Amino acid sequence: MVLRAGTRLRAAVVGTGLIGGSVLLRLHAVGLDVTGWDPDEQTRGQARLAGVPMAERLTEAVAGRDVVFLGGPLPTLPATLVEVAAATAEDCLITDVGSTKAELAAFAADRGLTNRFVPGHPMAGTDRAGLAAALPDLFSGAAWVLCPAPDGLAAFRRLVTLITDVFAARVVPMAADRHDAVVALASHVPHVLAGALAGAAHRSPLRDAVLTLAAGSFRDGTRVAGTPPHRTGNMLRGNRDQVLAALDQVTAFLDELAGALRSDDADALTARCAEAGAARAELAGRPYDQQVRSFPADAEPAEVAWLHGVGAAGGHLSGCGAVAGGVSYLAHLPRV
């Protein structure tokens, strides 16, 4: 439940760039009691100008809060998590919005924080940066990954409700390492390919003519190469092994395409293009079936296994609620 009996939920957002800032703006827009903090003084000033409360110090922002969202650059998240956990009560829920999950999840487990820290990743963004680019509706309809732990299911369920209610996002439950493998292919490698295409064009002696003739395929294929370079670098380095593995899969397919072209094998070339087209067709629209599933309070392993299965199957949650002695989820699974 978002609201505690008789009181407004008290939230904080620490690190208010593009993603954290969009979380902050949304929490504020729906009327929650929310305070932000960012290490950058100018960012704090911008938020206050927009009428959003900002604390001068991190500890002031998070003290007494029910839920804290951690934003900011990936490499800063472990230290921020420790600081926020120390400055808040045991029943304060903490989550983050970083683009990789396995390292931070392992770090939280080492520190004994899995009962109240739920790793998270809202899958939305723009190629711009900073609070000035933040949008309260950025996550509407987007996938928002949350990583449930067997000893953190109470926290996970509270977050599912908060994120579906407040952000209108699709919650995708997923194990942290599975998330990292999936986003390597779904997001990180696309950034690498966009960078390779834009970089090669930039270096080419034909650059000026290439930019003039660039139509939809080049513009779309290089769009995320406009992302701030440090942010892309941090994202890739935070998921290095998975990105390199996914890149191997993509270059293997690329080699097949190039091989078919080199040997002028029209049938093989068309077949590979058709295979690629199948993924696009599925992306354009898959039908979903609804499923309601309940678990008693003491079936944590079964609940986590089912949640992981929902995410692995390409499904998502649109809500959860307390039922007598347990929990009930509303899931949406691709029709098979």
Add this chain to the structure above:
Amino acid sequence: MVLRAGTRLRAAVVGTGLIGGSVLLRLHAVGLDVTGWDPDEQTRGQARLAGVPMAERLTEAVAGRDVVFLGGPLPTLPATLVEVAAATAEDCLITDVGSTKAELAAFAADRGLTNRFVPGHPMAGTDRAGLAAALPDLFSGAAWVLCPAPDGLAAFRRLVTLITDVFAARVVPMAADRHDAVVALASHVPHVLAGALAGAAHRSPLRDAVLTLAAGSFRDGTRVAGTPPHRTGNMLRGNRDQVLAALDQVTAFLDELAGALRSDDADALTARCAEAGAARAELAGRPYDQQVRSFPADAEPAEVAWLHGVGAAGGHLSGCGAVAGGVSYLAHLPRV
């Protein structure tokens, strides 16, 4: 001049799929006397339903016309050019809308057609196919490459006027082989990369989860993988050597990105991402300077050399007109 003294220009479009069909719809929409033809009976019926005249036979469509646009699949264009040239008068201008130019330009030169055939390529499209996807405004503001030949400048100038007046396109003058090298990087390799990303996702055991988490970077990076496979295959095979060479440049940059990531070299990774970002920044908006340039009637080599220079510099033409004893062009060149 589009109009001959006292009469409407008589145009034909042969092969009315997505691109040829969009040319046909535009010529019809602006009130020219235009007739289309397509080998597909259903396509002819669709066009007639839209009120556009369609002939039953190619020769009927092109007989007595002032200008003929050749559309349809790339491999069919040489034979269609021969057929159209035989069925039209010596003063009938012919151009095509195919996505590669060197082969067809060489073919036309072998047949002695350079005085009235001007190779062309409008740089616009969608990932859909056929006349049903055609749009009369598809080329508005788009780059439209035309390849001028020293003995075909009269035809080239007539086409510049027609295309800037009727289609509101930016005419980019370019040698045929230069065009093919440029579009390899600006359009063909982006299709290969999109195919490799979509194909690898389709084959991945994580496919369902990848499609669920796919946000902007994956959607944009794979969009043109939804292009009909035969069309992509024909396009790549029609420009094989240039595509493979451009792909080598892109994979070289890709290797640098992957190498920096593998060795966890943050500075190198950020530097490569910044280099890629520079191309995006230039794409977002370059300032142009206008230039008016005139040539006498007998300075063909100088005129062609200047035109090629405009295209190579990333410039374009917005019109041309007859001046005493010669021609005058209005060019737009990126400010240096």
